[in-house]
Amino acid sequence: MTSPTNNIAALLGSRICHDLVSPIGAISNGVELLQMSGDASGPEIELIHESVENANARIRFFRIAFGVASPQQVVGANEVRDILTSLTRNTRMEMDWQSAADHTRADVKLIFLLLQCFEAAMPWGGHITITHSGGTWQVSGTSDRMKIRAELWDALQNKNQNAEISASEVQFLLLPELLAMAGRSLQLEVSETGITARF
Known part of the structure; x- marks a missing residue:
């Protein structure tokens, strides 16, 4: 099976973004649960929260920029x-x-x-x-x-x-x-x- 180089790159981009969404989402949910329970607060948790939001935004951006884009999407x-x-x-x-x-x-x-x-x-x-x-x-x-x-x-x-x-x-x-x-x-x-x- 052969594929153009740019199509291989897009498939790789989609795969990497897909595999990263779940663990980053889990970290975000964990931080939210800690904040809701009152077990964690302060600059450390806020830093984790901001970092997770930034990572999630980048994955959403990269998924489109580097992922597969079919004509009908x-x-x-x-x-x-x-x-x-x-x-x-x-x-x-x-x-x-x-x-x-x-x-x-x-x-x-x-x-x-x-x-x-x-x-x-x-x-x-x-x-x-x-x-x-x-x-x-x-x-x-x-x-x-x-x-x-x-x-x-x-x-x-x-x-x-x-x-x-x-x-x-x-x-x-x-x-x-x-x-x-x-x-x-x-x-x-x-x-x-x-x-x-x-x-």
Whole structure:
């Protein structure tokens, strides 16, 4: 049996996220039971609670960004906003999902991978706005300080370009492949204080 490399990566992403949901959910339930019983309180339990919430938000995000996305699957606008709100809670990053419509999981997957690219360029925080109009997605991000690796952003528009990519930058490898499979092209505007991407 043969599968494209990006499909294998998506299957692995789905499997890992699936296997992590149960133990993280169990920890969250355990913390809630301790708090309800009055047997535990204080900064230690609060730290565990916040860490579990953060882990859960990341798994929900990663499940879409790196998991399998079949053409018929749809993700609701409220679910997307909830994921992004949970993901950025207590951080210096703001993500404003402005589309009120539901969208295919394949489209949301592309946006989530693109958001990870933006996050890599905005390690000190910033504001990202996501809009959808007339069949075109636009993601715009601004920050007082940006960390732009030009070769990575160039690779998004030229998937054949060889750029050294670390594990934390795998989104720059996956996104152009998935855009090409979807028959879409990415338009980019990159400056010292902002990035705008459209497809």
